[in-house]
Amino acid sequence: MEILPATLRDLGPLRHIERACFPRDAWPLLDLIAVLTWPDVARFKAVEDGRMIGFIAGDTRRMEGMAWIATVAVLPEYRRRGIGRTLLHECEKWLAVSRIRLCVRMENTGAIQLYESEGYQRVDIWRQYYNDGGDALVMEKNRD
Numbered sequence: 688m689e690i691l692p693a694t695l696r697d698l699g700p701l702r703h704i705e706r707a708c709f710p711r712d713a714w715p716l717l718d719l720i721a722v723l724t725w726p727d728v729a730r731f732k733a734v735e736d737g738r739m740i741g742f743i744a745g746d747t748r749r750m751e752g753m754a755w756i757a758t759v760a761v762l763p764e765y766r767r768r769g770i771g772r773t774l775l776h777e778c779e780k781w782l783a784v785s786r787i788r789l790c791v792r793m794e795n796t797g798a799i800q801l802y803e804s805e806g807y808q809r810v811d812i813w814r815q816y817y818n819d820g821g822d823a824l825v826m827e828k829n830r831d
């Protein structure tokens with residue numbers, strides 16, 4: 688498995704990953720194009736045997752003094768092999784501020800466990816953040 692920068696050429700496989708990993712919240716096509724093209728977005732893919740099997744993106748918002756991880760996903764059949772954690776490490780390296788935030792569904796205990804083990808703490812809850820009314824947990828890591 689290797690971690691490589693993602694580009695617009697990865698749009699097709701990214702769409703597949705989104706649908707497989709976020710059945711309720713898959714981003715629309717325009718958002719996927721944006722995340723693969725906007726400047727100042729750190730975006731990486733995990734590739735095994737030539738197949739894109741995971742993706743992460745994050746961006747630094749200097750005005751807010753923090754960075755946000757926008758998405759992280761690994762195809763179901765490749766999970767629990769450390770790929771999500773490796774993607775997180777790579778993305779964090781490229782984020783140029785000490786505070787990093789992300790949000791995650793309250794009931795997504797697997798992802799929350801990963802983030803807590805990487806030093807993210809619970810800082811807020813956004814009620815009814817998701818389209819289906821689900822709440823989001825906001826987590827933050829401070830690397831100072």
Ligand SMILES: CC(C)(COP(=O)(O)OP(=O)(O)OC[C@H]1O[C@@H](n2cnc3c(N)ncnc32)[C@H](O)[C@@H]1OP(=O)(O)O)[C@@H](O)C(=O)NCCC(=O)NCCS
Nearest residue numbers: 708759760761766767768769770771772791797798800801
């Ligand atoms: C969250 C996600 C990216 C994790 O990817 P992954 O490659 O399986 O993660 P890792 O193998 O690096 O897991 C690292 C640790 O996180 C924790 N973890 C990950 N998934 C877990 C699960 N389903 N249940 C419990 N703990 C879990 C474990 O502590 C794990 O370490 P271990 O396997 O040694 O016990 C993946 O499950 C996924 O794509 N889920 C769907 C999309 C999603 O929810 N993304 C996050 C949205 S904020």
